[in-house]
Amino acid sequence: MTNQQKDLVNFHTVNCQGLHTNIIGEGEVIVFLHGGPGSEHRFFLPHVLPLSQRFKLVFYDQRGCGKSETLKNTQYSMKDEVEALELLRKELDVEKINLFGESWGSMLALLYATSYPERVNRIFLTAVIGVTAEGFTTFSEELEKRLSEEDKIKLSILEEKYKRGDTTIEEILGVLDRYYVYSEESLKRKKKTTINTTVxxxxxxxxxxxxxxxxxxxxxxxxxxxxxxxxxDILTPNLVKGLLLEHIPHAVLIEVEECGHWTVVEKPIEINKIAIDFFDTSL
Incomplete structure (x- = not known):
């Protein structure tokens, strides 16, 4: 059994207010916020598990995602996600949490922090989108620019088939995935995850x-x-300056070389080192 497999075995799995939650390690709490919206916490695994040597890592599937409970009314919203995270903090019985937000999770981290600033210690963001809907729009526009004409045609056909129920979202993502990474070789390291399209x-x-x-x-x-x-990244560091840094001037930006949107998958060693240096205030 590899060390990574041992780490996965050592997870403490709980259900917090309907949120499927996995906890590993001891120390200061870092809560991981996955992307999507609609994806699941397994995106982070096993890539960030070395951090459990120093911190208590808390992974959870957001409302309606992964193994968490779905909402009967399907009225998923940003506010509900913020309140779900606050419920999780209370269940963990900690005064303050550190946040590690990826892609949409970076937006959720900022939403939570601006709602409950007194409950946040530090915020680590990667694959950031921005502080307004402009970042969300720009992301789609920049992704569209990168698509080959062949893939644009493929996606158009697949989207029509999906509307008819003749294909799956996984087939659509299979076309898009390689645009999220710098090296397609890194896709072999990405865990297969689900996505709730309703969310x-x-x-x-x-x-x-x-x-x-x-x-x-x-x-x-x-x-x-x-x-x-x-x-x-689809949103390059240069674009991030306008979408986020101009609004949050005290935020520090580190560029991860030869890396696309899925930094955790492509450059786990670098990301873990950056995270340790940031979260471990005793260093």
Missing amino acids: NDAIGKDIMENYDLTMKLDKISNIPILIAQGSH
Whole structure:
């Protein structure tokens, strides 16, 4: 059995307010916020498990995602996700949490921090989107620019088939996945995860209509924020300067070389080192 397999065996799995939660390690709490919207916490595994040598890592599937309970009314929203995270913090019985947010999870981290600034210690963001819906729109536009004409045709056909129920979301993502990485070789290391399209659609609509933190950012001016962005992310470090750093000037940006959007999968050693240096205040 490898060390990574042993780590997975050592998980403490609990159900917190309907949220499927996996906990490993001891020490200061780091809560991981997965992307999507609609994906699941297994995206992070086993890549960040070395952090459990120093910290208590808390992974959970957001509402309706992975193994967490679905909402009967399917009214998924950003506010509900913020409140679910606050419920989780209370269940963990800790005064303050550290946040590790990836992609949509980076937005959720900022949403939570601006809602409950007194409950956040430090914020680590990667594959960031921004502080307004502009980042969400720009991400789609930049991804569209990268698509080959052949893949645009493939996606158009697959999307029509998906509407008829003749294909799966996994087949669509199979075309898109390689655009999220710098090296396609790294896709072999990505764990197969599910995505709830109902959650994705509902929160995506909410983001487009309501995501704007610009008037609330003063609440997090005293919270240390570190961003690790892939050099070849769909939102490049240069774009992130306008979408986020201009609004949160105290945030620190580190460029991860030869890396795309899925930094945790492509460059786990670098990401873990950056995270340890940031979260471990005793160093």
